[in-house]
Amino acid sequence: MARKTEAKRVILEYIRKSEKAVSPAEIHHSHKELCDRVTVYRVLDRLVNEHKIHRIVNTDGVANYAACHSCSTMHQHDHLHFSCERCKSVTCLENDRVEFSVPNNYEVKEVFFTLSGLCPDCLNKS
Amino acid sequence: MARKTEAKRVILEYIRKSEKAVSPAEIHHSHKELCDRVTVYRVLDRLVNEHKIHRIVNTDGVANYAACHSCSTMHQHDHLHFSCERCKSVTCLENDRVEFSVPNNYEVKEVFFTLSGLCPDCLNKS
């Protein structure tokens, strides 16, 4: 049975309050006293398994995590993600869905749709 | 000015002949005497900049590379990719295009559409 721990509570709260998806390194840097770096990874794994957050692999290969909004029994994330090439931020575009055809003979379990370029912040500054 | 080197020629040829996208590690393992591991990375970077190949980040964060077919002046890859969770293979589904709406206030430069699950080979064996 899953236990309530401070690390889990604080990390989930942090992810839920964040505008952007966050990386394990970001979480650890902003909560140095909370727990070890390894614990961050383990807490994130648990939260993903409990459908509280989802994992987005950035275009540079680094994992980022964002809150789930309607994934009670299974993950359902067919929305777009935006990866900024300048500030490296990852944003869920929850309202932008994507249409595609499932290829023959493949069993699709998850989908990852990511656009990259410049986010609104970086676009303003340029 | 870009130079013709053996490493570059052989690596490009290998990628073009491959059915699946290939990782730097795969390239190096199958061409041990060709060049150093670091050179593989550098050659791949150059080939991407010259629009000869494109980079696909697998769902496990590892980079894979596949040949470009019509990217003379800039990369244009709005096709689907499939990432097999069992054998880790990455396949370009060049014929499967994706429809999406460009979000407001974002400047989109590249798109990455990846499905994950089981590829035909692994589906057969299960």
Add this chain to the structure above:
DNA sequence: TCTACATTTGCAAATGTGTTGCAATAATAA
């Protein structure tokens, strides 16, 4: 063909992300 020189390479070392083993700690069911 020869030469100058920028590009490319090898090697060693570093960085960064993520994982694993194990003993100590702490949440919670009973």
Add this chain to the structure above:
DNA sequence: TTATTATTGCAACACATTTGCAAATGTAGA
């Protein structure tokens, strides 16, 4: 309260990718 077991910290590991620098090499121009 106590027993059970999930969770944690720490050290060590695995692996992908990058960096610095000196040596090698491709090629434009003499």
